[in-house]
Amino acid sequence: MKKFNVNDIRKDFPILSREVNGKPLVYLDNGATSQKPQVVIDAINSYYSHDNANIHRGVHTLSQVATTAYEEARKKIQHWINAELSEEVLFTKGTTDGVNIISNAWGRFHLQKGDEVIITEMEHHSNIVPWQMICDERQAKLKVIPVNDAGELQMKEYKKMLSEKTKMVALVHISNTLGTINPVKEIIKLAHEVGAKVLVDGAQQVAHAAPNVRDLDADFYVFGLHKMFGPTGVGVLYGKKELLDKIPPYQGGGDMIKTVTFEKTTYNELPHKFEAGTPNISAGIATAAAVDYITSLNWDEIHVHEQELLNYATAELKKIKGLKIIGEAREKASVISFIVEGVHAYDLGVIVDKMGIAVRTGHHCTQPLMNRFGIQGTIRASFAFYNTKEEVDVLIAALNRAIKMLV
Amino acid sequence: MTINERQDEVIEEFEMFEDWMDKYEYLISLGKELPLTEEAKKIEENIIKGCQSRVWLAADMNDSKIQFTADSDAIITKGIISLMIRVLTDSSPKEIMESELYFIDKVGLKEHLSPTRSNGLVSMVKQMKMYAIAYSSKV
Numbered sequence A: 001m002k003k004f005n006v007n008d009i010r011k012d013f014p015i016l017s018r019e020v021n022g023k024p025l026v027y028l029d030n031g032a033t034s035q036k037p038q039v040v041i042d043a044i045n046s047y048y049s050h051d052n053a054n055i056h057r058g059v060h061t062l063s064q065v066a067t068t069a070y071e072e073a074r075k076k077i078q079h080w081i082n083a084e085l086s087e088e089v090l091f092t093k094g095t096t097d098g099v100n101i102i103s104n105a106w107g108r109f110h111l112q113k114g115d116e117v118i119i120t121e122m123e124h125h126s127n128i129v130p131w132q133m134i135c136d137e138r139q140a141k142l143k144v145i146p147v148n149d150a151g152e153l154q155m156k157e158y159k160k161m162l163s164e165k166t167k168m169v170a171l172v173h174i175s176n177t178l179g180t181i182n183p184v185k186e187i188i189k190l191a192h193e194v195g196a197k198v199l200v201d202g203a204q205q206v207a208h209a210a211p212n213v214r215d216l217d218a219d220f221y222v223f224g225l226h227k228m229f230g231p232t233g234v235g236v237l238y239g240k241k242e243l244l245d246k247i248p249p250y251q252g253g254g255d256m257i258k259t260v261t262f263e264k265t266t267y268n269e270l271p272h273k274f275e276a277g278t279p280n281i282s283a284g285i286a287t288a289a290a291v292d293y294i295t296s297l298n299w300d301e302i303h304v305h306e307q308e309l310l311n312y313a314t315a316e317l318k319k320i321k322g323l324k325i326i327g328e329a330r331e332k333a334s335v336i337s338f339i340v341e342g343v344h345a346y347d348l349g350v351i352v353d354k355m356g357i358a359v360r361t362g363h364h365c366t367q368p369l370m371n372r373f374g375i376q377g378t379i380r381a382s383f384a385f386y387n388t389k390e391e392v393d394v395l396i397a398a399l400n401r402a403i404k405m406l407v
Numbered sequence B: 001m002t003i004n005e006r007q008d009e010v011i012e013e014f015e016m017f018e019d020w021m022d023k024y025e026y027l028i029s030l031g032k033e034l035p036l037t038e039e040a041k042k043i044e045e046n047i048i049k050g051c052q053s054r055v056w057l058a059a060d061m062n063d064s065k066i067q068f069t070a071d072s073d074a075i076i077t078k079g080i081i082s083l084m085i086r087v088l089t090d091s092s093p094k095e096i097m098e099s100e101l102y103f104i105d106k107v108g109l110k111e112h113l114s115p116t117r118s119n120g121l122v123s124m125v126k127q128m129k130m131y132a133i134a135y136s137s138k139v
Helices: A004-008 A038-051 A061-080 A095-110 A128-139 A155-161 A185-194 A241-246 A281-295 A298-318 A345-352 A367-374 A389-406 B003-014 B019-033 B075-088 B092-100 B120-135
Strands: A091-093 A116-120 A141-146 A165-170 A198-201 A220-224 A234-240 A257-260 A265-267 A324-325 A335-341 A360-362 A376-380 B045-048 B055-064 B065-072
Touching: A038 A061, A038 A281, A061 A091, A061 A281, A091 A095, A095 A165, A095 A198, A095 A220, A095 A234, A116 A155, A128 A141, A141 A155, A141 A360, A155 A185, A165 A185, A185 A198, A234 A241, A257 B075, A298 A324, A298 A335, A345 A360, A345 A376, A345 B019, A345 B075, A360 B019, A389 B019, A389 B065, B003 B075, B019 B075, B045 B120, B055 B120, B065 B075, B065 B120, B075 B120, B092 B120
Parallel strands: A116 A141, A116 A165, A165 A198, A198 A220
Antiparallel strands: A091 A234, A220 A234, A257 A265, A324 A335, A335 A376, A360 A376, B045 B055, B055 B065
C-alpha cells in the first residue's frame, strides 16, 4: 500500500486546485459533502458515454453491461462494510431516504401502541422527524438520550430508558455538528439485550472509516455516497436479511415485483423488493469507483493525519479570544463546531468565504442540539483526508481578520 | 426623494469602494449604526426566521407613510437591512408596493438575497411589501 502523502492525494481531486473569490479554495465543509476524485467523475462520464441503458430489464448487451456494473458496485459496498450478503445492501437516494424506508416499512409493520423508540439529542433532523411521524401514527413513544456538556451521550440515562417496551434505537454514529464518535457497538449490544433493533445513521462515519456492520451487529446502517467521495443521489441501506425479509416493501413500482395482476402482486426478493423504479444508475455505478479509490488508500495513516488536523485546529482555534468550541468529546472525528463571543456565525461565514474558505454556519439541521447548548448556531469546520495544516493556518488567519472587522 | 432616487444614491456610494473589504466594512458599520429595535418589538410575531440569521421587522404608519424598524442578530444582515430601510421607509404604501429593488444587485450584494443563504432577507422584502398592502387598505 502506498504511503499517505496529502499533497499527492490532493492531485486526485480536480476541484481542490480552483480559486474562489480570487483565493485558493480552502474546502472545510466536508461534513456537508465531500469532493470527488477524478476516477469517480470519470466513471460517471464513462457510463453515459459508453454503457447507458436501463438495468435489470433488458436482454440487450448494454442493459447487461449496465446491470453487471451496478451489481458489481453493490458487492463492493458489501465487502467494504463487511456485510454477509450482497442482498443486504440496498441502494437508496441517500441517508435520509434510508431512515425513511426503515421508519415507514419497519415501523408500520412492527410498532404498536405504547412501544418506544429511542433517539438521541444529537440527531440530525433526518433521524428525528421520520421517527416522530411514525410514532405519531402508531401511537408509540419517542424517547431521547440526553447529551452532556462535552457533547457525549449520557449512557446512564440510556440504560435507564431501555425496557421491553423499547423496539427501536436510532442514533448517529458520528455527530455532524459535534464530531462526537458514539459508542455504537455498546449501544447496540444493550439494545439487543432488551430485544430492540438498532438503526445507525452513518452519514459522517463513512468519510472517516469503513463501518463494520457485522462487528457492530447493527440491524440497519444507512449512509450516502456523496460524503464518502462518491456521487450525490445515491445511498446505502444495509439491513440484516432476516429483518428485511419480514417487512413489506415501502414503495410500489417496477423492479420490486415478481408478478402483478389486478388481484394480487407478489414482491420481488431482496434487494429489489426495496428498490422500486429506475434507480440512479450512473451514481450507483460510480459508487464502485469511489469504493475502489478509498480502499486503495492507507487508512491507518489517514486516521493519524485526520487526528493531527483535529488536534492542531482545535489548539489554534482556542488561541482566538472569545472562541468556544462546542463539542469536546473524548472520541471525536475531524469536525469542529465553534462560536465566537459577540460575533454571529453567519457574519463570520460570509467574511471567510470572501477569503476563499468554505465552512458551514447555522444549526446544521440539529436544532434540538442547538437548544441543548443554548445557542442559535455554530461555525463548523469539517476536515477530510485531503485537508492540510496549511489550510488550518489560512482559516485561523481569516477568522482573526473577520473578527477584527466585526467586533 | 423617491424610492428609485434613494436606490441610485446607494449605488453611487458603493461605486467608491475598491474591493470587498471596503464594502463589507461599510456594511458592518451600517449594521452597527442601525438603531436597535426596542426589545418590546422583538417579539415572536415580528420575527422572520431564516436558517442562518434572524430578522425582526415592524412597521408603523404616520401621515400616510410607512416607517419600518428592523433588526437582526447578524451584523452583515443588519447592514443590508439598514440599506433596505433607507430605501423604502417613509414612503407611501403604493410606492412600496410598486417598487422594484434593483440596488442590491447593482451594489454586488445579490448573493445575500439568494434563497440558499436563507438569512431572512428574502422573506423580509416580501414582508415589507405585505405591510404596504395591509396599510394601503387603511389609507
